[in-house]
Amino acid sequence: MRYSARYLAKRLGFALLTLYLAATADFLLPRLMGGNPAQALASSTGLASPATVAAITKEFGLSNPNWGYQYGLYLWQLVHGNLGISYEYYPSPVSTILLRALPYTVALVLSATVISFAVGWSLGIIGAWRRGAWVDQLGVGVAFWLYAVPYFWLAMMLVFLFAFLLGWFPMGHALPSSITGLTPWQWVAGAVRHGILPVTSLVLTSTAGHLLLMRNNMLTVLADDYMQLARAKGLKPFSLMFRYAARSAMLPSFTGLMLSLGNVVGGAVVTEIVFSYPGIGLATYNAILSHDYPMIQGAFLMLAVAVVAANLLADLIYPLLDPRVTLH
């Protein structure tokens, strides 16, 4: 093994500390903004009797104004998986709402991330290998164009063209409007049909960056001395391109891949708004609009967990990919 148990423990401890600090910041931020959510909720629902306010205050865990007490309660609930109660969807717990949105977001953003990295890396590798050939020029040209186009515009054009004008795909949402009576197969087919446009929009914008980075790394590696020796050895082009060149060129891109995977649970806010896609991004956006602090807190916390976990995973995988990195 390339890392010791001691390193593992240290790295894990550091990840937990990061999470703790993120959770604490998450606790402080809404409180620094002031206001009384119980009163706000009670008045907005027209039930503003003092008794109701007191009851809601108690339910939100705010009856004791001492931050120390609230902080302890917050952590205690957190450890038990309790993210609090949503103001907006009162009295649904935040965790329920997040867990309902999570599968959609993961399906959407994860597939888009995987596809865009696969396509971007492949085109970057091939482009660098055949530098200046039409496939390279086309790839780089399109990549720069996509890079320059604002994402929301691209997404809206996709909706306009393929959903509104041509009617090939639904205009939005994740599932057909009536899902009762659908066979599992029809359900999956419906979900895929709804997913194609948003996934395509995400792939189109994010592929460019992966392509350009991979192509650059690849060009650097191809100019390295060891590539010439590998060629002189009489290796076949496939082996040269992947085993020797791409193998080294992917190292800087790998970190980007892992970070993107961590961000998957954060959702894709603009995508979800444009396509009315019921994921975490849309839920967070709505929560911000309606000052639903527990929801925001919950979404942020989930994102923090995912990013820290992805970082940890990246750190553990990296030494296996690059033998020069050893961790103690």
Next chain:
Amino acid sequence: MATPRAGEGLERGETLRVQGLDVDYVTEEGVVAAVRDMAFSLRAGEIVGIAGESGCGKSTLAHAVCGLLRPPARIRRGRVELGGQDLVGLSERAMRSIRWERIAIVPQSAMNNLSPVLRVGDQIADAMLAHRPGTRAEAREKARGLLQMVGMSRRHVASYPHELSGGMRQRAVIAMALALNPEVLVLDEPTTALDVIVQAAILGTIRDLRDQFGFAVLLITHDLPLLLQTVDRILVMYGGGLVESGSADGIWRRPRHPYTRALLGAFPPLTGPRARLEAIRGMPPNLLRPPAGCAFAPRCPLAGEACRRQRPPLAVQGDAAAACWRWEAGEGEG
């Protein structure tokens, strides 16, 4: 020491023969004549050194011989014959099967010649598996033997390049070059980045292996004294062309070309009285616009009118040859 056999049948024991080779670099500013009218041959088991300063075309020559030139470099004219077969103009696929199998190269800056993310043994095994059928386990086992042969430990098959010293990495590349028992081994400044002790040890290893396997070696370096003590025959290049050739012994005792003499004078003698080092005045020629006459004429203390007008031909005398008007006229001898 050298066993000059010139004058005997030309084909006898010859493995590599280069004839009339011109290599150009096609650049935006024009055509650079990197190698001009190069000719030499290598007999089996012979170690031939090519000496010259930076930019004289010696590395270009090494790449041309191995079929490794890439644009903007191109062979304009000439032949590179390996065992009677002309390699110039062979397809990349045909060249791929010849490289390493019959002619192997240890390139410049061998410290960086190994992929940093693959084990040394696997990189040696890759060379074997690209040419011969077999399993990776067998190839790795053979790599262990090769590493031992070049003076490394068998367990270094599992090492990554960054775990080895520069000298060991160099030895690993040499082991790799010998994996398929080639007829010709080209060493392009193999020891430049290493200290003299390691240099001497590695060249000693190469000579021992040559004795054992009988491959021919083309050793390219700017270090003429290194060649004097290592090789059988020396070719001195200047401005892309051959200016002198001869046995190491002959060149050491009686250099004919003024450039060779200047090159010898630019290195300190380790024994004998302390002498003032003579640097060679001026700059190497601009090969984009090569001089009409002798390429060395602008820097040559002996240059005359004829030298500047016309390029001197290579005049052969016994096993030695030199391209100098002055030498023919008898004035170059000193």
